[in-house]
Amino acid sequence: xxxxxxxxxxxxxxxxxxxxGTIINEIKNGKTAGVxxxxxxxxxxxxxxxxxxxEAAKAAMIxxxxxxxxxxxxxxxxxxxxxxxxxxxxxxxxxxxxxxITNALSDRHPDHGRAAKLTTDSCFxxxxxxxxxxxxKGDQQEPWRPKYIFHYIQDRYHEPxxxxxxxxxxxxxxxxxxxxxxxxxxxxxEDDGPQTYISTSAFLGVQYGEGFNTEKSLGIKNLDSLxxxxx
Numbered sequence: 001x002x003x004x005x006x007x008x009x010x011x012x013x014x015x016x017x018x019x020x021g022t023i024i025n026e027i028k029n030g031k032t033a034g035v036x037x038x039x040x041x042x043x044x045x046x047x048x049x050x051x052x053x054x055e056a057a058k059a060a061m062i063x064x065x066x067x068x069x070x071x072x073x074x075x076x077x078x079x080x081x082x083x084x085x086x087x088x089x090x091x092x093x094x095x096x097x098x099x100x101i102t103n104a105l106s107d108r109h110p111d112h113g114r115a116a117k118l119t120t121d122s123c124f125x126x127x128x129x130x131x132x133x134x135x136x137k138g139d140q141q142e143p144w145r146p147k148y149i150f151h152y153i154q155d156r157y158h159e160p161x162x163x164x165x166x167x168x169x170x171x172x173x174x175x176x177x178x179x180x181x182x183x184x185x186x187x188x189x190e191d192d193g194p195q196t197y198i199s200t201s202a203f204l205g206v207q208y209g210e211g212f213n214t215e216k217s218l219g220i221k222n223l224d225s226l227x228x229x230x231x
Contacts, residue, residue: 001067004031006097006146010115011041011075012056013180018152019101020063021166021173021210027064028169034067035060036091038115039075047182059179062172067095076111080118088122090133093141100146105213108155116151123149150212160211 005026009015015023015035023033041052053070060068071087078084092100102119103112125131127145135141153160166173 001034001095002032003034003066003095003097005033005099005101006036006092006095007033007065008036008038008100008102008115008119010038010073010078010103010111011044012037012052012070013041013059013177013183014103014112014152014154015101016059016063016173016176016180018103018154019210019212020059020176021169022101022164023063023065024169024172024176025164025166033063033065034069034095034097035063035065036095037068037070038073038088038118039078039111040070040072041075043075044183047180051182052180055180055182059176062176062179078111078114078118080114080121084118085122085125086131086133088118089126089131090135090141092123092126092146093133093144094135096144097146099148099150101150101152101212103151104154104156104158105151106156106158112154120149148214150214153211153213158211158213161214163211166210 005023007015007019007023009018015037023035027033035056037056040049041047042049044052047055056068056070069091071091073084073087100119100123103115105116106113123146127143129143131143133141
């Protein structure tokens with residue numbers, strides 16, 4: 001399945017928090033989008049693997065993505081090495097996205113920055129013909145390199161290089177986030193584990209925009225009109 005946009009998150013709910021409004025926007029503009037979760041979020045303080053899968057599936061339906069896949073890397077212990085790069089390359093070549101959006105380059109949670117570097121390196125290596133991979137059927141995959149990689153902003157504030165207006169889809173975005181009833185504030189699920197800073201009622205009080213960082217200089221109106229500025 002060829003995708004226009006592939007959103008990658010190291011934990012289920014990273015994508016919803018970081019770029020679900022942009023995903024919804026692009027889908028409403030006729031683009032195809034998918035989500036790739038690197039881990040099952042098994043080290044999370046609240047909920048468990050089973051509830052995370054249920055919540056991720058519900059959130060995917062709310063966003064309207066065409067596919068959601070989990071690579072089942074080890075939460076907290078995956079590495080940016082050949083084994084994990086090859087696993088991610090297989091997925092990148094499978095979906096052939098034009099744009100990849102992934103975790104913050106550096107952040108409070110060490111998984112976030114490590115996942116960002118893993119994604120960046122894998123996207124580059126995925127374009128090399130001599131890096132050989134096979135799909136689920138055992139067929140040789142063709143090389144593929146996304147045109148752009150963007151990083152959403154997570155716990156630590158980074159000055160965004162551009163901001164996508166998500167005002168028209170903000171309520172739908174919030175419904176996707178609230179699908180994770182074990183992770184975010186829900187008065188009916190107070191016994192799902194210890195209180196965390198994202199499970200408090202104050203956490204969801206955010207502004208109507210999603211910022212991104214890029215290692216390229218861009219002139220941009222929306223994701224459908226990306227222009228590279230040569231420097």
